[in-house]
Amino acid sequence: MSQQDDMLPRPLPSALTFELASRCSTTKARAATLNLPHGPVQLPMFMPVATQASLKGLTPKQLEETSCRLCLNNTYHLGLKPGQKTLDIIGGAHKLQSWPHNILTDSGGFQMVSLLKLAQVTEEGVRFLSPHDGSPMLLTPEHSISLQNSIGSDIIMQLDDVIATTSPDHERIKEAMHRSVRWLDRCIEAHKKPDSQNLFCIIQGGLDLDLRRECCKEMVARDTPGIAIGGLSGGEAKAEFCKVVDTCTGLLPTHKPRYVMGVGYPEDILVSVALGADMFDCVWPTRTARFGNAITDSGCFNLRHASYACDFGPIEEGCKCICCKPDSEGGLGITRAYIHHTASKETVGAHLLSMHNVHYLLNLMRRVREAIIEDRYPEFLRTHFKKLYSDDPPTWAVDALRGVGVDLLG
């Protein structure tokens, strides 16, 4: 072994296998099976966010019925309640919520920086004041991994230094990228269960493509079982977002899952898949449900609007979710009028819409996967964008897809 090889980090054990099933012959889209400790999941996929070990408005059983087999839990929330000690006694988050399928946890860092105004990042970690009693606390890479080891999630995320892509402070973005690499090394060192939990690194670097390239090189060399592209969906222009995803996927190994964090709008997911990304998560489908919004193939519409008061059709015609399916097919046969009636007064309306919205996104991913396997993803994109935007698709999507050989205007 040369001295150079000697200096490279040891390869990390992996608790997953990635089987590539199909590649689109035009775009960079791929279909794969990701075998995780709690069963296989099909890529590309959308992962719903279950903040406190429960999806807002859905029981674990109802979440299971949407066909979800991998959901997100928040490390920050679980660390506060029930807390690490209780998690250790119970034996982790799967047991806590009676969830037999896979769980992915974030590092907790993003929650702190976004929720707690007084959070401060130093080389040691993220300093913040306890929301309970105001006492000073510190989240380090080691603490984040220790918490995630107690949660027992199938995929755990490194603690990274997250800066808004819209920040004008280039030096700070550069520092955050390098710090994220150093923190990954500390996470790898601290990880006690690499045989049962998969650590994903997070590529940072803001909108600077050179920084992203450098970060990809550093992170890929650490050989984590999966790779995330982080720091996006923070209000940057979508054209910039696409450039970052496209640049990163071009530098990542083909045999590892690629997760673009915080993406949930159908059109963003469809384009990201074409650019070579596999996994997505977002609170949007359930959050928007609480405002009465239904996600459908023809866009998002608000059922609180008076025009739905006497609309006795399902939320979306042909939808196979438990709410939309008629009684005769074992569904609830919920009508738009009923959601309209309950949406503003009762939580049940929001619960029903959450189920529909989560089902919608999971089903959309199934259709995407099928289209990739049958090598008709470009046609799928054209048809779907036509349904959403008629003959006027957004410029960012037209440009990004043109870059991978699909002409939305053709």
Ligand SMILES: [Zn+2]
């Ligand atoms: Zn439905």
